[in-house]
Amino acid sequence: MDALNRALDSDIFHSFRRSPAVVVSAIVTVLFFAGAILAPWIAPQNPFDLAQVDLMDASLPPFWLPDGQPHFPLGTDTQGRDVFSTILFGSRISLLVGVLSVAFAMVLGIALGLVAGYAGGAVDAVIMRIADVQLSFPAILIALLIDGVARLVIPRELHHEIAIYVLILAIGFSGWVQYARTVRGSCMVEKGKEYVQAARVIGRHPAAIMLQHVLPNVLGPVLVIATIHLAIAIISEATLSFLGVGVPPTEPSLGTLIRIGNNFLFSGEWWITVFPGAALVVMVLAVNLLGDWLRDALNPKLR
Amino acid sequence: MSPPDAPLVAARGLARHFDVSRPLLNRLLDGAPRQVLRAVDGVDFEIRKGETLSLVGESGCGKSTVARLVVGLYRPTRGSVVFDGTDMAALASRAAAERVRRRFQMIFQDPYASLNPRWRVGRIVAEPIVAHALMSDPAAIRARVDELLLQVGLSPADRDKFPHEFSGGQRQRISIARALSSNPEFLVCDEPTSALDVSVQAQILNLMKDLQRALGLTYLFISHNLAVVHYISDRVGVMYLGRLVETGDVKTIFARPQHPYTRMLLDAIPDLEMSGRPRTPVAGEVPNPIDPPPGCAFHPRCPLATDRCRREVPLARVAPTGATVACHAVEEGRLPPR
Amino acid sequence: MDANGTKLLEVRNLRVEFPSRRGTLVAVDDVSFDIAPGEVLGVVGESGAGKSMTGAAIIGLLEPPGRIAGGEILLDGQRIDNLPYEKMRRVRGRQIGAIFQDPLTALNPLYTIGRQLVETIVTHLDMGERAARDRAIQLLQDVGIPAAERRIDHYPHQFSGGMRQRVVIALALSANPRLIVADEPTTALDVSIQAQIITLIKRLCREHGTAVMLVTHDMGVIAETADRVAVMYAGRIAEIGPVRDVVRRARHPYTEGLMGSIPKIGETVGRLTQIDGAMPRLDAIPRGCAFNPRCARAFGRCRIDRPDPMDVDGARVACWLYGEGR
Known part of the structure; x- marks a missing residue:
């Protein structure tokens, strides 16, 4: 209770309440996460359960247009699947891939950044040169490369099953450099501080110093990067899925939905692609705004 | 087991050099030479059990580097730190080092960091x-x-x-x-009160003295503040550009300073008693430690400097006052009375 | 105040406030003092006492959201606390010079020191570029910079810390101001350099007849330099008087404790006098005299009424020990 009161009185919460755009972004983000997590229970239909889909309902427009039906609020696609439900399920995949790939990039980046920053010397040089090389390629290209290699190595019959994990790995791996650089920088600053020297005088093991002393003090900027990276990861996933190398159409993400719907754009069924597209834009925008605010709120110089 | 009057801590020819050269590529392109900062360049001292030795000097004199060498935050380039008869560098196993390590601790300057x-x-x-x-x-x-x-x-x-x-x-x-x-048993204190207000400084200095008495602690105290050093120490070492220029009992150093630099430092202290004591104006500043003057490093600021001072590094010798002084003028008896 | 009682600077009931989310903090509370032409007034206190804030209010450089919430500041009988920004900018530099703790922040690293000096001189004095440059060289010689004709074309980073502080002093003096506000001018410097800078400030003020408000936490610097000294505690003046009186026979229990807590080389003591506790934070200033919880001699009234400075032979002391009926 005491902790809650302190949190409500903190500067961060105060700056949060003062900005309506941030409050709206937070609400939108929470709604998306809630919708995604609860999709199997709140979606009007499970679009991937063939028993619930009826071809007779195919290509219905949104409810406010003529022929629109109230129980398909955003219309249906050419196979009779409810667009609103596919968006809920699609966000589920998009957010899952986004969150897990950010987590993967974060763990990899923090670990390498800590080691580079704390050890210094040759270890630092090797890690950071690899980072430099990777940074000279566009992230999406790295992801495509990893995806391509994985497809070659993995037997064909497993492709569909593990496609999503390959995707997470590919997007995550293409994003670790930012974390490593930031953590390395903060780590070198913290390393010079007297509390770290005090721990060294006490005789703590370097690994204990890194994990218990340095790590908690470099997480602030990491949190900011992670939020902004989440938006980027969602976009990357959508891009890859749109290009057809992402998740398979049997469990489509927002990117896959946009790709599928794209084919019907000119035949008049615009809602099949526009609504998933709009959902993607709103979701990414909300997460981005949150990230921007967090960066400013955690930066004492701007306060 | 060591003999009863053996020092608890000793520094023997302790030196630490830092490579401050520009990155390899720049050096190759500009033909710039390697640059070495001799932060500490051959320092000897002993601290007996229950005693406080203070190292005092201006910024860049290497006093904080000595503190970090003693606790093992830096590895010495030359020389050694001997703790209770054990050479710290010779400790083979991590376990052995840890057993010695828990017998000393460090207090830092910035209470916020x-x-x-x-x-x-x-x-x-x-x-x-x-x-x-x-x-x-x-x-x-x-x-x-x-x-x-x-x-x-x-x-x-x-x-x-x-x-x-x-x-x-x-x-x-x-x-x-x-x-x-x-x-x-042994605490290294690196400017523990210089970030504090005077009234708080008094609290901390008093606490440190009380603890020393109660627990029989030995202190190595680093400070730039001569008045604080005068209050807390039994013995004082004055450092200039990586070397000890004068070491002795606190009373001797403050009452009968020998080295011209010690005298200059004492003259520079603001006169709080307002006794109207005349002050010799102090000339010059500490030179760049990357490129120290040859011979005695203090010679460009020293009123007693001769050709020998400009050429030859003075060795530490015991002066008539009992203090150990590294100065040609003291050795040659050219020192004016104070 | 000098013999004919003229005052260069008058500060009357100055109050500086910081509006914050949790209420308004009063950093300087009802502070009054004068500085006579050519006089050095030391303002001493521990961190958070409000001494720097008082200096910043006088030169019109309070960091927002800090603001002057009451009282007035008069320079030569003219109010300067309510001047618009442009007018105040002209007063600053022309009439009031400033010296800060860190000489690096006072100098622009991108310009030679000559350019910065000439610019200030030309802005404030009726002088051409050439004459201004001559004056700049003269100033640099005055503050003891060797080979000033050559050094004038150097950049700030080419000077050592002590030399940089000399340049800042030259800059502060460049328009021949009547008052210099020096905020911790020697704190960042080594002892030997500190002594040089103090000697320099003293000599220049004597030669130019400039008054100085010297803000510092270092009683030693005050004892060496100041004619009078104001001791601040928790935003108020605890004691103000001739430096000899304050240093040698402090009347306010806080000043007394402060003097006793400074280690001195002339005497060997077993223990320093210590004032227990710490200065209150601005959001928790106790009722009555702000010093009462730490004061060994506090009595009933100290915990209820806030004392204003009262005359105690030659000095002014804000302490009920000197109030009526004691």
């Missing part, structure tokens, strides 16, 4: 106990932390707070409690 901001005070103070596995029972550790907090003038209830909830002086007390928790 020396405590991990994300740890609670109880965990901070208990860190040495846990690190050296001195106790394992959580209740016993807790009791010991409470005892330490009381000992440094805080309350056991402070255990659950974070460092940012305390003032600078209180944080320095937490630092001292942490340093004491492994029952050390």
